[in-house]
Amino acid sequence: MTDLLLTGVRAWGFGPAPTDIAVSAGRIAAIGADLPRDGAEVVDGIGCLALPGLVDAHAHIDKTLWGTPWHPHQAGPTLIDKIDNERRVLNTLGLSAEVQSARLLRHMVARGTTHVRTHVDIGPDVGLSHFHGIQAMREAHREWIDVEVVAFPQTGVMIRPGTLDLLEQAVREGAEVVGGLDPVGVDRDPKGQLDGIFAIADRHGCGVDIHLHDRGDLGAVTIDMIVERTRALGLKGKVAISHAFCLGMLDRPRLDGLLDDLVELDIAIMTHAPSGPTPFPPIRLLHDRGVRLFSGSDGVRDTWGPLNTGDMLERAFLLAYRSGFRHDPDIEIALRMATYGGAQVMGAAGYGLAVGAAADLVLVEAETAAEAVAFHPVRRLVLKRGRVAARDGRATMPAAA
Numbered sequence: 001m002t003d004l005l006l007t008g009v010r011a012w013g014f015g016p017a018p019t020d021i022a023v024s025a026g027r028i029a030a031i032g033a034d035l036p037r038d039g040a041e042v043v044d045g046i047g048c049l050a051l052p053g054l055v056d057a058h059a060h061i062d063k064t065l066w067g068t069p070w071h072p073h074q075a076g077p078t079l080i081d082k083i084d085n086e087r088r089v090l091n092t093l094g095l096s097a098e099v100q101s102a103r104l105l106r107h108m109v110a111r112g113t114t115h116v117r118t119h120v121d122i123g124p125d126v127g128l129s130h131f132h133g134i135q136a137m138r139e140a141h142r143e144w145i146d147v148e149v150v151a152f153p154q155t156g157v158m159i160r161p162g163t164l165d166l167l168e169q170a171v172r173e174g175a176e177v178v179g180g181l182d183p184v185g186v187d188r189d190p191k192g193q194l195d196g197i198f199a200i201a202d203r204h205g206c207g208v209d210i211h212l213h214d215r216g217d218l219g220a221v222t223i224d225m226i227v228e229r230t231r232a233l234g235l236k237g238k239v240a241i242s243h244a245f246c247l248g249m250l251d252r253p254r255l256d257g258l259l260d261d262l263v264e265l266d267i268a269i270m271t272h273a274p275s276g277p278t279p280f281p282p283i284r285l286l287h288d289r290g291v292r293l294f295s296g297s298d299g300v301r302d303t304w305g306p307l308n309t310g311d312m313l314e315r316a317f318l319l320a321y322r323s324g325f326r327h328d329p330d331i332e333i334a335l336r337m338a339t340y341g342g343a344q345v346m347g348a349a350g351y352g353l354a355v356g357a358a359a360d361l362v363l364v365e366a367e368t369a370a371e372a373v374a375f376h377p378v379r380r381l382v383l384k385r386g387r388v389a390a391r392d393g394r395a396t397m398p399a400a401a
Helices: 079-092 095-112 129-140 163-172 190-204 216-232 252-265 283-289 312-323 326-338 342-347 368-375
Strands: 004-011 020-025 027-032 042-043 049-052 054-059 113-119 146-152 177-181 207-212 239-243 268-270 361-364 377-385 387-392
Touching: 004 095, 004 361, 020 216, 027 054, 049 368, 054 079, 054 312, 054 342, 095 113, 095 129, 095 387, 113 207, 113 342, 113 377, 146 190, 163 190, 177 190, 190 207, 190 216, 207 216, 207 283, 216 239, 252 283, 268 312, 283 312, 283 326, 312 368, 326 342, 326 368
Parallel strands: 004 042, 004 049, 054 113, 113 146, 146 177, 177 207, 207 239, 239 268
Antiparallel strands: 004 020, 020 027, 049 361, 361 377, 377 387
8 A cells, every 4th residue: 555655756766757656664665657546645846856876975964063153163274284183163162972973964954865874983092982873873863864884093093092893893883884094194103004804804794984185196095905804705786985085186097097096896985075175086987987976965064064954865966066067967977976876885775766676765855966066955854764854855754852
């Protein structure tokens, strides 16, 4: 029996003609014209575009300032400046990772996000406190959004003794992925950091997602070392490199060699199209070569910057804009990074706009996917497993107890 029937929508990938989507028991039961109503609740899609739930596969929701008074940006220009400033501000404000992440997630759901991979700070200064806060938030919101946790060493690994033990403890307690941070630029010990992180992944069967800001050949050599360990430990399809600025700076022969390795081992690349003159991976080239691509908001209104909004359609717009995309098929590459690409990296079972998939759906007023990216309009309806989570840009899901 159909529980909910969306009528007159334009389903992404099903052509321009309006169609219906039937939802039953939290899944897509049928997609087609003039589906029977069978006593279902009927929602007139008024020609809106239906997309699968948006996927923010690189966020830092434990450190957002969302819902607090405006905080002017104060950090210096370097990575270490930003880390040190973040620690000063968070220590001063004394915010709760559980409360802050819940505030931000309601906003993200209102903008159509149904899946999040979040990097959560782990280190000697905060221990597992951020991680435990996110665990509590995740459990309270599990009916409304899927959250995957990366145990992330924001302040470094080898330069902060005890961090590897804390990362492993977080994995034991439920973190699905172990993270790393600039093995050369921050730790000055790439072998030590990567050996330690990959050993955790090998022991526990978890994924790996490494922040790599180091540029030029310094970053390329780090990718070589990640490739070597991925191959040696049989971790094909379980490793991601986030940011990977260096891929936007290399000469073509060096880049081609790295892309061969990334494709062979199914190592995914995340870029959020960073602002200003920062280089970033050439999206179209990587896509054409078969590299798995995904994206995310990174930090949303935090001490690193005030401009990210947690809107993955806007993020797809920025990916397309910075890549110089104008043709619809190119713009859809950016949208796929904010949907299917992130879902694949997260291993989201039953994701997509297809019969039998989970009814995680977003309706936007647009005729095509490219128009949805270009204008990123208000989300008219957001469904999570067939239940209404947001309407007209506002979360309607109940507040967590």
